[in-house]
Amino acid sequence: MQLYLPIAEMPVNMLVILGMGLAVGIISGMFGVGGGFLLTPLLIFLGIPPAVAVASVSGQIAASSLSGTLSYWRRKAIDPKLAMVLLSGSIIGSALGVFAFALLRRIGQLDLFIGLSYVSLLGAIGMLLVIESGRTIARAKRSNATSSATSEARLRPRASRLPFMIHFPRARITVSALPVIGIGLGIGFLGSMMGIGGGFILVPALIYLLRVSTTVVIGTSSLQTLVTMLVTVVLHAMTNASVDVVLALLLMIGGVIGAQFGARAALSMRGEELRFLLGLIVLAVGLRFLFVLVVQPDDPFSNTILEWMPR
Amino acid sequence: MRRAAAVLLGLMLWASSARAESLIISLSTHRFQIASNFVGAEIVLFGSVERDAQTIGRPGGYDLAVVVRGPKATIVTRKKVRVLGLWVNRDSREFLEVPSTYALLSNRPAANLTSIDLRKRHQIGLEGLILLQRSEPGEDPAPADPFREALVRLNSQKGLYRENPTGVTFLTPTLFRANIPLSPNTPVGTFDVEIFLFSEGGILAREQTNFEITKVGFEAFVANSARDYGLLYGLSACLLALLTGWAASVVFRRD
Numbered sequence: 337m338q339l340y341l342p343i344a345e346m347p348v349n350m351l352v353i354l355g356m357g358l359a360v361g362i363i364s365g366m367f368g369v370g371g372g373f374l375l376t377p378l379l380i381f382l383g384i385p386p387a388v389a390v391a392s393v394s395g396q397i398a399a400s401s402l403s404g405t406l407s408y409w410r411r412k413a414i415d416p417k418l419a420m421v422l423l424s425g426s427i428i429g430s431a432l433g434v435f436a437f438a439l440l441r442r443i444g445q446l447d448l449f450i451g452l453s454y455v456s457l458l459g460a461i462g463m464l465l466v467i468e469s470g471r472t473i474a475r476a477k478r479s480n481a482t483s484s485a486t487s488e489a490r491l492r493p494r495a496s497r498l499p500f501m502i503h504f505p506r507a508r509i510t511v512s513a514l515p516v517i518g519i520g521l522g523i524g525f526l527g528s529m530m531g532i533g534g535g536f537i538l539v540p541a542l543i544y545l546l547r548v549s550t551t552v553v554i555g556t557s558s559l560q561t562l563v564t565m566l567v568t569v570v571l572h573a574m575t576n577a578s579v580d581v582v583l584a585l586l587l588m589i590g591g592v593i594g595a596q597f598g599a600r601a602a603l604s605m606r607g608e609e610l611r612f613l614l615g616l617i618v619l620a621v622g623l624r625f626l627f628v629l630v631v632q633p634d635d636p637f638s639n640t641i642l643e644w645m646p647r
Numbered sequence: 648m649r650r651a652a653a654v655l656l657g658l659m660l661w662a663s664s665a666r667a668e669s670l671i672i673s674l675s676t677h678r679f680q681i682a683s684n685f686v687g688a689e690i691v692l693f694g695s696v697e698r699d700a701q702t703i704g705r706p707g708g709y710d711l712a713v714v715v716r717g718p719k720a721t722i723v724t725r726k727k728v729r730v731l732g733l734w735v736n737r738d739s740r741e742f743l744e745v746p747s748t749y750a751l752l753s754n755r756p757a758a759n760l761t762s763i764d765l766r767k768r769h770q771i772g773l774e775g776l777i778l779l780q781r782s783e784p785g786e787d788p789a790p791a792d793p794f795r796e797a798l799v800r801l802n803s804q805k806g807l808y809r810e811n812p813t814g815v816t817f818l819t820p821t822l823f824r825a826n827i828p829l830s831p832n833t834p835v836g837t838f839d840v841e842i843f844l845f846s847e848g849g850i851l852a853r854e855q856t857n858f859e860i861t862k863v864g865f866e867a868f869v870a871n872s873a874r875d876y877g878l879l880y881g882l883s884a885c886l887l888a889l890l891t892g893w894a895a896s897v898v899f900r901r902d
Contacts, residue, residue, distance in 0.1 A: 402892025
């Protein structure tokens with residue numbers, strides 16, 4: 337079933353796009369991540385222009401994070417104050433990212449930047465997940481007891497000597513606003529550059545860097561992702577006119593349905609097994625990007641249309 | 648006054664006798680519309696070679712070339728080189744106002760139609776196509792340079808540039824037909840069509856026309872609003888995302 341995409345200016349097989357949305361949706365529901373880090377590369381691999389892929393996936397991430405956000409909101413598992421401070425950074429970061437995206441595309445280094453970002457980010461996060469969950473699994477096999485109690489001192493945030501201290505009651509932390517805004521800035525920038533929600537970076541950052549209470553981590557992260565992605569969609573639409581609503585709608589439909597199956601499948605699995613699997617997937621995508629960067633390309637040349645001549 | 652009219656009449660007579668053959672052509676459409684089911688298409692060109700009483704016989708027969716050029720664009724061709732183990736775009740060449748699509752349809756290979764000089768002058772065939780480059784002062788764009796070759800090769804692989812030596816069919820010795828292909832990834836805009844009539848390597852007549860490719864209906868609406876009303880378009884896309892996400896949470900609500 338071929339369908340013409342009005343912004344990408346090419347026909348695609350509707351079922352392939354729906355299926356991709358579904359498959360990534362299953363993974364995102366299973367692991368509680370947005371799945372942008374899988375969807376964007378897949379679309380680019382299909383031949384969708386990177387600018388269109390990144391911008392349209394942002395719409396799909398917004399849709400899938402809304403259903404998550406709503407359910408966490410009902411359970412009061414969101415720290416709105418923390419989300420607001422994060423957002424003040426990530427909205428600026430997103431704007432910078434959209435600007436940098438256009439600039440890098442112009443000078444022909446966008447693919448390199450996206451490739452390097454994917455390799456380093458996915459490589460690091462994938463390794464962390466695999467090692468950490470692998471250890472937990474191994475430990476659980478050796479002895480079911482001896483739960484390693486983390487000392488209170490380690491739980492205290494490191495950034496406690498910086499100015500602008502803020503208390504976040506729901507997250508149960510008191511930290512300076514600076515690192516929070518900094519994390520938001522980084523996530524917003526990477527999100528709009530790479531077409532990812534950044535949940536798989538934000539969640540570890542909130543847990544390990546800010547020591548946010550685990551009860552509100554996922555909810556706060558999904559609210560922050562929702563708003564950042566909405567802003568990113570508007571910015572991409574305004575600067576690059578690269579949001580393809582037809583593509584985005586297909587991805588959303590596949591994604592939200594897949595997420596339900598994924599969430600159900602996840603119930604029957606242990607947390608560390610899930611993290612181990614996610615780590616492997618993340619590493620595989622990272623390796624694929626590394627492969628493209630390192631292996632000699634079939635054709636070292638490429639064409640890019642800079643601008644159309646008016647008539 | 649009468650003398651002026653006589654001179655004019657004489658000129659017209661002279662011109663018509665000097666112009667041995669002429670071409671009459673017709674396109675199946677001058678406005679092709681892309682809808683949601685577009686997967687590529689063809690536009691048909693019909694034409695006939697008109698001869699009059701004074702036209703001499705052509706023992707070599709006629710050859711015909713149809714050149715189709717898509718909207719012009721500035722295209723940059725980049726080359727990857729290995730830097731610190733990574734393949735990175737480094738050298739590049741900008742091509743100015745080159746056709747985004749180019750097709751030569753003819754009844755025999757371009758090299759057999761006419762000399763390379765004539766093909767270059769009229770930009771007939773990929774070999775004769777002039778691709779203007781931006782060059783820095785002191786830099787000499789060699790005629791057989793790898794960037795030009797790469798631009799043509801990559802565009803040929805994508806089906807944007809093509810040469811079809813059997814693209815023109817003569818139905819009778821003077822009546823011909825050509826199928827102009829539109830690839831699925833065709834740009835939209837105005838396409839120029841030039842038709843050349845040859846005999847034994849010389850151009851006897853030429854004619855030109857054009858057609859326009861546009862998006863229609865929903866596709867046109869989406870593309871135009873994305874271009875002209877970025878903010879509004881972005882907000883609508885957000886609304887769409889919110890509606891889909893909300894609908895999903897209502898349909899699949901478990902708590």
